[in-house]
Amino acid sequence: MKNENLNELRIKNLIDGYTFDKEKKQYRCIFCEETYDExxxxxxxxxxxxxxxxxxxxxxxxxxxxxFSLLGLEKDITGLTDIQKKLLNLLADKKTNKEIAEEMDIAVSTVRTHKFYLQKMKRQAKIFLALMETLKIEEHKEKNVNLESEDKEQFETDKMLSINSLHPFFTQYNLK
Ligand SMILES: [Zn+2]
Known part of the structure; x- marks a missing residue:
């Protein structure tokens, strides 16, 4: 999965592991692009x-x-530390706090602290996501209100050009 694709995916797609293309009536794996036709x-x-x-x-x-596919993504994409990754791995294996402590060679209380911090990160990530999504909507509204129809066409053209000419890393900030 590439960074530029990631921006197009919704949380649901990430959890499902696939997207559904309504026009093509096709399911597509987000990890390898394999498709299956409805x-x-x-x-x-x-x-x-x-x-x-x-x-x-x-x-x-x-x-x-x-x-495990999401967890296996590069650090740059997940933003997880090695310890957090290891902890998530063990939690997925349904290990108890005691077992995790033994495996990671840390105190049980430290496991609890790590778990607490993961929950905190989750809440923060939600707020951050909501902020970014709201920002996107506000930007869009502003542009539509201020543009006359002719300008709107120009705006669409500019948008297309910028999508086609910029490096993928930058297009994710211009799209939508
Ligand atoms: Zn696949």
């Missing part, structure tokens, strides 16, 4: 499965599930 029946281990079921099986088989 309306087709796929054979899987001697069973017939729907496209949606097939992509879920694909994510399990090829990517070890959504959780």
């Amino acid at each position: 309306g087709y029946i796929y054979e899987y281990n001697g069973k017939m499965v729907s496209a949606e079921k097939r992509i879920l099986l694909h994510i399990e088989d090829e990517h070890n599930g959504v959780f």
Whole structure:
């Protein structure tokens, strides 16, 4: 998964591990771009499965599930420290605080502190996401209100040009 694709994905897509293209009627894996067409029946281990079921099986088989695929992304993308990553790994394996403490060679109270901090990060990430989404909406409103129809066309053209000419890293800030 690339950074520039990430900006286009919703939280739901990240949790599901796939997107659904309504026009193409296609499910697409967010990790490898593999697609499955809706309306087709796929054979899987001697069973017939729907496209949606097939992509879920694909994510399990090829990517070890959504959780570990997301966790395995580069540090630059996840923003997680090695300790947080390790902790999340152990939590996914349903380890108790005591087991985690032993495995990480830290005190049980430290495990609790780490877990508390993860919850705090989650709340902060929500607020940050809401702020960024609100900012996007406000920017959009402002532009639409101030533009006459002719300018609006120019604006759309400019937007297209900037999308096509800029490095992917920058286009994520211009899109939408
Ligand atoms: Zn895939």
